Amino acid sequence: MHQRILIIIPCYNEETALPAVLRDLKAIKQFNLTILVVNDCSKDRTAEVARQQGIRLLDLPVNLGIGGAMQTGYKFAHRNSFDLAIQLDGDGQHLPSELHKLIDHHNATGDSVVIGSRFVQKTAYRSQWSRRTGIFYFQLLYKVLLNRKIYDCTSGFRLFDKKAIAVAAQVYPDDYPEPESLILFSKLGMNIAEVPVLMQQRQGGASSIGSVSGVYYMIKVTMAIIYSFIRYSQKKTWNAFRS
C-alpha cells in the first residue's frame, strides 16, 4: 500500500476506448495508483476525455510515436520518484483487473521488468497469424542473442521498477520500443519476468503495427535489436549506466 505506482497510458486517438479504461483503473483501491495519460498529439478528443475525468495528463505538442511518448511517462515517473511504473495501452486491450498480477509478481520476486504476457499459458486471446509469425521469429532471435525464452516481447503491458525507470528515462528506443528495450534491460543485468495475463481484443483505435508495414516492422526491429545488442555489449556504455 505504501508503494507509489504510476500507471502510464500512452494514447494516440483513443477517445472511444479510453473512458472505460480510466473508469476501471479508478475503481482499483487496493494499490496507491497515480494515473497518467500521455497524449501523443491525438487528432481526436483524447486530451479532453482525460481532463474531464481529472486525470494527470502529459500533452505532447508534437507526435513522437509510442517510444517517445512512453519515455515521457518514464521521465515523469523518475522525476517524481515513483516506486513502480506500469505501462498500459489506452485501447482497452490490457485489463486493469489484471494489474495486480504484475505487481504481486514484482513484490514476490523483485524482478525489475515484469511483462504481462499473452502466451505463457493458453489464454482466450487470439491474435492474427501474421503477428503470431512475427512473435515466433522474435522468440528465436532472443533465444540466440540472450539465450532465454521471451514469449511475448511485443506486449505493451509491463511493469518497471525504480532501476528500470531510471534507465528508460535516459534511453528508450523510438519507433517500436517493446522488443528492443528488452535487450537493453537484459544487457544491463536486470531481471525480466513474464506473467500470464488475460487480454482483450482491442476495443477501438488501430494497432501501431499495420499489416502492410509488417515486413518493414520485422526488418527494422531486427536491425534495432542487433545494433542494441552490440551497443549495450560494449563495456563503455555499460559502465555509464551503472554509475
Next chain:
Amino acid sequence: MERIQIIAITVSLLFLYYISRMIIKGRLREEYAIVWIVCTLGLVLFSFWRNGLEILSGVFGVYEAPNLVFTAAIFAILIYLLHLSVVNSKLQQSNKTLTQELSLLKDKIEQNEKVQQEQQSTAAT
C-alpha cells in the same frame, strides 16, 4: 577560351555568389556551406585549368577525364547525403527531448495553477 569553359565559369561563380548571399542573410549555416563552397571552388578551378582534369585522370588511372568528374561528384553527393542524415537524426533527437520537456513543464504549470486556485478558494471562504 572555349564556350563550354565560359559557361562553366559563369555558372560556378553565380553559384558561389548565391551561397555567399545565403550565408550573409543567415539562411544557411556555415558548417553546411563549407562543403558547397569547396565543391564550387573546385568547379571554378577546373573550369579555368582544363588540363588539370587530364592530369588528375592520369594520376588516378582513369581513361576518360569526364568519368573522373562523375565518379567524384557521385561520391561527394553520397557522403554529403549521409552527413545530412546524421544531422537529421540529431535534429529528431533534440526535437523529441524538447517535446518531452515541454509536456512535463505544461503539466507542472497546470498543477501549480490548480493548487493556487484551491488556495484562493479556501482563502475566500
